[in-house]
Amino acid sequence: MTVLGDVSGALDILCPMHLVLSTTGRVMHAGPTVQKLRPDTPLIGLGFLDLFELKRPRGITTMEQLNAVAGSKLHLQLRDPPRTEIKGVLVRAPDNAHSIVNLSFGISVVDAVSDYALTSADFAATDPTIEMLYLVEAKSAAMDSSRKLNLRLQGAMIAAEEQAFTDTLTGLKNRRAMDHVLSRHIDWGTRFGVMQVDLDWFKAVNDTLGHAAGDHVLQTVARIMVEETRDCDTVARVGGDEFVVVLPYTKGTDGLEHIGRRIIDQLSRPITFQGEMCMISASIGTAIYEPDARKTMAEILDDADVALYASKNRGRATQTLYDPALRAKVG
């Protein structure tokens, strides 16, 4: 082990990843850490270029060529798996017969410490590698915390948006959401139907059986209206006992009347709350938005309202399709 006399011992401490090479490129001495790369094979006597593939500079196959690039950065890769990438630099020894190559893991150190079970003692006391590993772990932990915070904030944002468009009692869309849906359909030029649905006798339920019963009725009504409409329709609660249904892509009026009739029939069945029967029904006014008529959102909602008023006047539990003649009657 005294190829270079006392210098070898000093190099083992200063550069534990150095190799001393002979003129023919044989390993004459290996620093304690570099030997850990091949724990089962003594490196002494092996050819340096047999152990490592020189990736840059290219085209070097002999020790003579290697000595010619003394002092420049070498990009090396172990030929055996795991094919760790290693950086190095070669210098000629003072005796001019040997060469010294010092190696470093560079960025591959994070994998290398686990691949080769390295410890702090395997790095020179002045080597900042341990601090670098510390930083890698510390940054990963900090990033992990930040990422979790971002996910939670994103979740909170989605929840806040959902709430802002949702009626919290029934889970239906609220007025804001309905305005949004209506203006979108108007922008797209969709033909759609709008139903204003008003519950009949709801106030009586609230007054005689209390608010809990009223809330239960509203939730049941919401469920029924969602069941009786299609997935593409929007059901919104826009007031205490007022609902609006937006039904896009409807042809003619038969389909709308059919859905309206089903809603009235289902809502006219008694709803039980704590053993009490809650009897309600619904009145509906329907208007159809024809893109060519170029009505505004307020106008089309008002049409539906006029039709609803007519239904109420006709004795409830009925539906009316808007007709301009209705306005004359209303006066």
Added chain:
Amino acid sequence: MHGLINRAIQRFVIDSYGLDKWVEATRVADLGFVEFESMLIYDAGVTPNVLDAVSQVLNRPRHEVMEDIGTYLVSHPNVEALRRLLRFGGVSFVEFLHSLDDLPDRARLAVSDLKLPWIELQDHGPGSFSLVCQNQLSGYGHVMMGVLRAMADDYGALAVLEHTGEGDGVETIAITVIESEFAEGRAFDLGARAL
């Protein structure tokens, strides 16, 4: 105070005493929320309030709670990442002690807005040290006591620690390392990343 510190208190209470105790403590402290975010900054007054509330809810003196927090930070598997980061300080307990002066700087390297109180190790001859801790947060010395106790265990060292009181904005801990390799200690594998 940095959210990481407040969240450490939260995790200590939840992992050691359960969620109910923590929720109770947040009510006593009148926090208005139950979850600290580790990457947000909170008002400086929040931390002492929470510590007092935890002390009240657990019915234990505050300095004992703070020492337990220190121990928890190093020894509980849920915060393994922190133990690993501390173990990077040195290969032996004494070397670790000497790295403590750098602790606030190391913390700031990891999280740039995390400002830990400064601490200074004084060397009084073989095996005898004292650690001087700035105590903006009263009782910080007790947290460090818990950290040191657990780290001594972690390294397998036998050490006697004594909190020798506070004054002039600092708290002092007397440290006597009796034996560096008293027990096996816990393994520290550079390559086994906690995450």
